[in-house]
Amino acid sequence: MNRTALIATAAQVVVVVVGAPLLVGLMRQVRARLEGRAGSGIGQPWRDLRKLLRRAPATPTGTGWAFRLAPPLLLGTSLVLAAAVPLLTTASPLDHAADLFAVVGLLALGTVTLALAALDTGTAFGGMGASREMTILALVEPTILVAVFALSARVGSTNLAEIVATTLHDPLRVASPASLLAAAALVIVVIAETGRLPVDNPATHLELTMIHEAMVLEYAGTDLALIEWASSMRLTILLGLLTSLFLPWGIADASLAALPLALAALVAKAAVLGIGLATVEVFIAKLRLFRVPELLAGSFVLAVLAVASSFFLA
């Protein structure tokens, strides 16, 4: 664990922390323009955060430590993920501590803290959001792990740096059927995990269709700021993870000289993915909650096909 690796990892965390609200702003702006609205600019999420950080948090009657602890824990897991996933550098000191399974587990842990907080409020909406979120989480899990299987079986390791290094070494692997199928499966998973259309609508204010928003209804002030921030970081990390797994070019190793290039590559890749996602969202509607399992089953089939092709076409 040397100093350059630490600096590179710190840079990566800072980029995610600063850039995540901007990515959300960009996606909203793209969506607004495509829908014929002026939009509020890319910086609006940052202005919202600044506003919220000046307001007092609220403790609704009857809530306890689960409600109080959830925002910092959610942000804490997101920060650890930002340090562990290779976005700018593959030399993170956390890479040996947290492999792809641990990354998936930490994402789930963040979701669970929020679901418990929602149940802790004892409101109908809180329970509803928690129940739906847990259902989707449970159904997403097989797809993720089978896709991980497809990606890591030939590498011989589930550590992310190892997978990225192998892909960089052998670029044609990305175009293999196994890799493409796994990518398709993981895109659906990322959409479900981050609560985007068609699984959940991040812009909705119609209570009965909410999932993520229903869980955070009772939060205010700094608490809400932490949650919004963490949500945008999770979106950024997941999109970044997709690019690291399937388009890893530009990622630096332990050298500082390669960092600016890696930063430019990351920004470009995340922006392209974000704009693509926002564009697609304009044209589709939210699925009924009980149609979501069909979508996830589809992604599971893709993941199984990825594993099968990685074995039979190898």
Place this chain on the structure above:
Amino acid sequence: MNVIASALAAGCVLAAVGVVAAICAPARARAGLVGTATAGIGVAGLVTGVAALSGQVWQARLPGLLPLAGVQIALDPLGGWFVAVTGGVLAAAALYGIGYAGGGHGPSGRGVQAALPVFAVALLLVPAAASASTLLVLWELMALTSLLLVLAEHRARPAVAEAGWWYGALTHVGFVAILLGLVLYAAHAGGDSFAELRAADLSPALQGVVFVLVLGGFGSKAGLVPLHVWLPRAHAEAPSPVSAMLSAAMVNLGVYGVIRVGFDLLGGGARWWWMLVLALGAVSALYGILQAAVAADLKRLLAYSTVENMGLVFLGLGAAGIFQTSGAPTLAALALAAALLHVINHAGFKALLFTAAGSVLRATGTRDLDALGGLRSRMPATTVLFAAGALGAAALPLGNGFVSEWLLLQSLVHAVPAGGVVTAVAMPLAVAVVALTAGLAVATFVKALGVGFFARPRSDPAQTATESPLVMLAAMGLLAAGCIGLALAPAALGPALSRAAATATRAPVDVVGGGVSLRLAGIASTLSPLLITVAVVVAAAGTAALVQLATRRVTRRRAVALWDCGAGPPTARMQYTATSFAEPLQRVFDDVLAPETDVDVTPHAESAYLVARVAYQTRVPDRVEHALYAPVIAAARRLGRLGPVVANGSVHRYLAYGFFGVTGLLLVLAVTR
């Protein structure tokens, strides 16, 4: 004198002391004395197991103790692993039982209290048996004493007696299967000691028959679907300390039996055995967690979660067997180590969860999650302890269940080169099963913790609950400390794990190693639970401190009424319950669970169109029980009804039976000779 010998002897002496105390001591001191003796037996077991795992061996023959065969006892690292797990669970659960028995709860009668130390010592000795007859005697002793313990509260609830019937019937069906298998084996081996059985040369077909019989017997004890039906009843209806012993210690012995006979004695056998084990494990894991996800009874939920976790362990065993038979001993040792590690992790968190559920039951008198809630402020320590157990059971990072599931997934993911097409098809599906199980376990334990302990009380008993006595909290604290230790430093168990796995696979490999990071034999993946935990805690605390510092002037937490989208403040009855929480999952898995709903509309007397009352009822019955056991029970009943018809007391009829019997026999003899 050898440590193992003296510790086991101390355990037996303590059991005798416990039985005498149970019979002679006055009612007030009884639970304390017997609990202390049982806890002592547990500590003795822990010492024995640790000694055996550190490489000590010990064996003894006591020819006079049992007629014909004699008793043979020996302990190797594999047995030591199970003795140590059992000892730890027994010690904590018995300590908990001392506090639990006060106030009219739990087993307090003479007979039940006398059964407890005997059960404890039988549990400890089963993995130390070194001959088929010793194993069978101890197994039956364990089954009978546990049946007595399950029945402890039969006067309080009729459901206890029903659970006892199911348990008694299935445990004896299992016993008969093991008996048949081992007797067949011993008859062909020419002796019943494990050494003779190991050296025996059986035909593959006979080996297969022995293995399937033994798998059925041990599988019924471990609660494998479809032999699991007794488990959710018995574990839910037993007094809570006993539930912890059954669910965290006794079920493990089913695993032990399969490892001992399948790997050690029969030496691995054929691949189809292990495909069968893998399939049974996968089905049990999925079915168990699905039932747990929709259960509203806290102890029933935990019992179904035991079915799930035993399923995962058997899935690991199956994978280990497949690797062993396809010539990949390192992977086999890894999968077996994952299964063994999951046994101890499951024992830790399940004992903790059952004892915490017992505290809730003791404080509120109900196990119904739909009636609980708000215990966070009334039973703060119990809530934190339950949360620690739930984190392990949900297999999330920071919990102990995550480490063993990670190990299991690693062995499955890196299996593809090992065994050709069979593993290429089976392993991805196994990974998917483990993943879906893990996801559903998260939902299940979020429900158990969030609905049962958080929010506001949904009934009066939950409203007036009070914290448990100190001795119960101390016992739960010990279990929680064990869980945390397992979660943070699993690498410390590496040498013991390798030794235990090597006993079974007969290939000494250092499977799991490393210090802060967990390193595996033959796979490049690493994991450091300690670093992850430190990182998450530091990041979360740092965030909280930063926010506090940066905004100190402007923000002070203010208490407000619940907003609830402007509709609030809602009443306690408007909260989500366990049933409503699980409704989406129930709907998604409709075809598997087949829930039953019953809508009963009562119209007014004056008009059929005016509705006076609507009663709505929904429940999720155990489908396997309906489909598989109901016909068997009905057939047995019909057969029973034949009895009075066939034997109606008429002497003429009996003479006719004798006459036709003898004539028939003579005819058969005349034709065949």
